[in-house]
Amino acid sequence: MLLFGVIAGISFSAFSSPLNHEAPQFVNAATLVPVPGAVVSTSGGTVGSGSAVADAQGQYNITSFLDSGNYIVTASAPGFIDQQVNNVVVTAGALTSNVNIVMEVSGGLSGTVTDAVSGLPISHAVVTVQSSGGSSSEDAITDTNGNWNITQNLQTGTYDISAQYFSSAIGYISSTKSGISVTAGSMNSNQNFTLERSGVITGVVTDSVSRGVLSSVSVEAVYSNGTFAASAMTDSSGQYVINYDLPNGTYNLIELFPIEQHLTKTLTGISVTAGQTTTQDIILDRSGVVTGTVINTEDGQPVSGASVIATSSTGAFSFATTDSSGTYILNTNLTTGSYAVEASYESSFDANPSVSVAAGQVTTNINFQLAVTPSGTISGKVTNSIGPIANAYVTAEGTGGFNSNFTDSIGNYVISTDLGSGTYTVTVTATRCVSQQQTGVSVNANEVTPNINFVLASAPSGSISGQILSSQTTPFPTPTPIPTPTPTATPMPTTMSIPPSIPTVGPTSTPTATPTAAPTANPTPTSSVPEFPSVVVVSLLIALVIVTLVIIVLKNGRVKTLS
Numbered sequence: 241m242l243l244f245g246v247i248a249g250i251s252f253s254a255f256s257s258p259l260n261h262e263a264p265q266f267v268n269a270a271t272l273v274p275v276p277g278a279v280v281s282t283s284g285g286t287v288g289s290g291s292a293v294a295d296a297q298g299q300y301n302i303t304s305f306l307d308s309g310n311y312i313v314t315a316s317a318p319g320f321i322d323q324q325v326n327n328v329v330v331t332a333g334a335l336t337s338n339v340n341i342v343m344e345v346s347g348g349l350s351g352t353v354t355d356a357v358s359g360l361p362i363s364h365a366v367v368t369v370q371s372s373g374g375s376s377s378e379d380a381i382t383d384t385n386g387n388w389n390i391t392q393n394l395q396t397g398t399y400d401i402s403a404q405y406f407s408s409a410i411g412y413i414s415s416t417k418s419g420i421s422v423t424a425g426s427m428n429s430n431q432n433f434t435l436e437r438s439g440v441i442t443g444v445v446t447d448s449v450s451r452g453v454l455s456s457v458s459v460e461a462v463y464s465n466g467t468f469a470a471s472a473m474t475d476s477s478g479q480y481v482i483n484y485d486l487p488n489g490t491y492n493l494i495e496l497f498p499i500e501q502h503l504t505k506t507l508t509g510i511s512v513t514a515g516q517t518t519t520q521d522i523i524l525d526r527s528g529v530v531t532g533t534v535i536n537t538e539d540g541q542p543v544s545g546a547s548v549i550a551t552s553s554t555g556a557f558s559f560a561t562t563d564s565s566g567t568y569i570l571n572t573n574l575t576t577g578s579y580a581v582e583a584s585y586e587s588s589f590d591a592n593p594s595v596s597v598a599a600g601q602v603t604t605n606i607n608f609q610l611a612v613t614p615s616g617t618i619s620g621k622v623t624n625s626i627g628p629i630a631n632a633y634v635t636a637e638g639t640g641g642f643n644s645n646f647t648d649s650i651g652n653y654v655i656s657t658d659l660g661s662g663t664y665t666v667t668v669t670a671t672r673c674v675s676q677q678q679t680g681v682s683v684n685a686n687e688v689t690p691n692i693n694f695v696l697a698s699a700p701s702g703s704i705s706g707q708i709l710s711s712q713t714t715p716f717p718t719p720t721p722i723p724t725p726t727p728t729a730t731p732m733p734t735t736m737s738i739p740p741s742i743p744t745v746g747p748t749s750t751p752t753a754t755p756t757a758a759p760t761a762n763p764t765p766t767s768s769v770p771e772f773p774s775v776v777v778v779s780l781l782i783a784l785v786i787v788t789l790v791i792i793v794l795k796n797g798r799v800k801t802l803s
Contacts, residue, residue, distance in 0.1 A: 274298025319714025351431035361386025406484030453478025542566025638664030
């Protein structure tokens with residue numbers, strides 16, 4: 241038997257490299273098990289993205305939406321810590337294989353959220369678990385029985401847990417527990433919350449002149465020291481209801497984002513009692529208004545898209561953009577006083593340093609002149625074999641200037657500024673498409689060059705394949721019963737044989753596999769998994785032959801002795 245073990249060990253070392261067509265990987269495969277159902281996704285900036293779900297053997301294949309470039313491959317699964325591999329090189333039309341990822345099990349937290357008054361469970365409460373250092377967080381939503389659980393991305397350590405709930409009908413005061421211990425592979429259950437009822441501030445926001453209600457106004461409640469407490473928006477009837485995170489105390493109400501033609505407003509000293517309602521209506525005063533036009537001194541035409549800003553020494557501020565006729569209207573948050581009004585477009589600038597404004601009144605004819613080089617216009621449409629391409633990036637570069645724009649939802653684009661008379665090259669790039677350009681496009685100032693259209697071909701996709709494994713199965717069933725009576729012990733690793741190979745699924749044409757180095761251990765330990773079934777069979781056969789020979793020799797020797 242000693243001889244058998246030695247021979248089997250030698251045969252494993254000798255055959256692991258040739259069978260796998262790669263350098264030997266000293267990995268104990270018996271301790272690795274597949275992670276079926278893991279979601280594997282890629283991100284690569286502007287070069288593309290794709291995803292796949294690992295099968296029963298943990299194998300995955302991402303075969304679409306991958307342009308050439310460097311990618312991050314991330315594996316995510318309930319009961320585990322997300323793991324990623326960086327700098328995975330992908331070539332369009334080719335396969336990058338053996339991007340294997342070994343995942344670590346997560347710790348778990350669970351509990352319930354109930355009402356402090358009725359004792360009934362609170363469904364749809366938000367529970368947030370954040371690491372004590374604040375570097376990561378995970379969320380859960382309570383079910384109809386008030387149960388919640390988080391069993392993903394919780395490494396061993398201490399965490400802060402908070403629970404909050406609010407709706408138009410009822411709200412609560414958020415609650416937080418700090419320093420809660422988590423151990424990988426174990427469930428820390430019964431992290432329960434009993435939420436106290438919040439105080440409520442409600443009222444109607446109206447216009448000071450017409451007394452009409454104002455919808456879509458943001459109202460914010462802050463503590464007397466200026467710290468944010470809670471907020472709400474007015475509905476179509478002008479009513480707001482702030483009904484969460486308001487314990488007993490005194491608050492200020494701020495109409496935070498003024499709507500057009502009105503001023504911001506702050507009400508102080510609003511007393512709130514938990515579980516009770518305080519009514520506070522808000523009347524907004526009219527803003528002053530400044531209006532005028534912006535004209536191009538080069539050709540006398542209106543300047544569309546010019547920025548106009550009004551500021552005062554007291555900090556009042558308003559901003560607007562000119563329309564196609566060069567007209568602007570500043571009508572938000574302008575109190576009575578003197579303002580500096582400035583207009584700008586590209587590098588051209590004009591200012592009026594002293595404009596008198598009266599709240600509720602209109603100051604007209606504050607006009608500006610800007611020297612803007614007249615531009616021509618290039619327009620067209622970008623499509624592919626399926627239809628229009630939205631958000632394609634179109635650039636025009638030539639002897640008269642440079643500018644760019646994106647296509648709209650139906651594939652149309654217009655470039656109408658910074659294009660002086662001249663000849664241009666127009667280039668289009670779009671995700672998952674082959675870039676295309678047209679040269680010699682003629683442009684004249686103040687004229688439109690239409691129908692510079694593009695039909696883009698789809699770019700071939702690269703592929704990424706690999707296997708998602710773990711040193712142990714997750715101890716958390718899915719779904720996890722909440723609350724869990726006692727923490728569940730981490731089960732022993734399940735011994736499973738690793739499939740002989742990772743399937744190679746590539747594009748239609750035969751791809752050239754691009755070797756990808758397995759990521760290092762923690763936080764993204766990966767490895768190429770040897771083909772152990774084949775190695776074991778070979779080892780057993782060799783050992784069996786040798787043992788048989790030994791038996792024959794011994795038998796022959798014994799027969800010769802007897803004779």
